[in-house]
Amino acid sequence: MGYRSFDSYAQEYDAWFIENSNVLESEVRLVASCLDDAGDVLSIGCGSGLFEKILADDYGIIISKGIEPSAAMAEIAASRGMEVMIATGEEADYGIEEFDTVLFNGCPCYMQDLGLALRKAYASLRKGGKVVVIDVPKESPYGLIYNLALSVGTWDHPLLEGCVPLMPYPIELVRQANWRTTADKAELIRQVGFENLTFSQTLTASPCYSHLMVEEPCEGYDRGSYVAITAYKH
Numbered sequence: 001m002g003y004r005s006f007d008s009y010a011q012e013y014d015a016w017f018i019e020n021s022n023v024l025e026s027e028v029r030l031v032a033s034c035l036d037d038a039g040d041v042l043s044i045g046c047g048s049g050l051f052e053k054i055l056a057d058d059y060g061i062i063i064s065k066g067i068e069p070s071a072a073m074a075e076i077a078a079s080r081g082m083e084v085m086i087a088t089g090e091e092a093d094y095g096i097e098e099f100d101t102v103l104f105n106g107c108p109c110y111m112q113d114l115g116l117a118l119r120k121a122y123a124s125l126r127k128g129g130k131v132v133v134i135d136v137p138k139e140s141p142y143g144l145i146y147n148l149a150l151s152v153g154t155w156d157h158p159l160l161e162g163c164v165p166l167m168p169y170p171i172e173l174v175r176q177a178n179w180r181t182t183a184d185k186a187e188l189i190r191q192v193g194f195e196n197l198t199f200s201q202t203l204t205a206s207p208c209y210s211h212l213m214v215e216e217p218c219e220g221y222d223r224g225s226y227v228a229i230t231a232y233k234h
Contacts, residue, residue: 012170014048014076020167022214023203027051027226030202030217031105032059034132034228039100042066042124044089044117045107049077056081063103067092089117094124101130108135108185109177118192125233131194134228138179142207142225146174166211182221186229194231201227 017024032055035041043052046066055061066084068074074084085092090113094102102121108114121131136142145163149155155168186197201224202217203210210225221227 013073013173014050016167016169017050020165020211022211023165024050024054026202026210026215026217027106028054028058029214030200030226030228031055031103031132031134032061033200033217034134034230035059035061035101035103038063039129040098041101041103042094042099042121043082043103043105044092044121045069045104045110046077046082046084047073047106049080049082049084051105052077052082053080067094089120092120094120096123097126099124099129100126101132104131104133104135106135108133109179112178114180114185115188115191118188118194122192122194122233127233130230130232131189132228132230133185133189134226135185136179136225137182137221137227138184139181140203140223140225140227142203143179145207146177146179150174150177163206163208165207182227182229189229189231193233195234197229197231199227199229 028051031051041063043063043066046052046068052063055063064083066077066082067087067089068077068084069088071086074086077084089111102124111117149160149171152159155164155171199221200217200219201221202215203225204223
């Protein structure tokens, strides 16, 4: 995993989300909708802490602890008030029964062994705690267009003309990702022992139009390009 790419793109990562403000807000609303009564939250792959900062400021949802492999990203998150362990989601020590919620927001596609991270999340949760796994599904419009850009090696290609988001995700970061289907992630979550899975989604518009409006999250996983799976430890 080339985490140094995220070190090089730490500022660009924030800038991409801030300039795509409607996409950012749609995604934040999905995350917030999954964090009712979240209690003590651990954020895996917290990046620059941008989502956590917005959740705190706009929704009163406090996430003070995170794990992030990119030192440059972690430094920005720390400047935003988070306590961040610099490690991969697979390598880090999450603790035992320390949290009520473990959040994987946008990071599963950058993990080589998501199952291992989920097992650590399960152990770190108190009884009745929940895991929230949010990412771009491989089968979604964004997932398909990302993989097309990956296969041709650039956003500037005739096959993508007229289809590309207003400000496409940096191709260097696309190259680092391995998107999984919603079904694949749900199966991994069940294998760990989590139960009562529920699904919610946003970014249901075509990628080239998703910047035009803020979407409210809705149930399901059949058309969204950002899908959340919530499951519980019993």
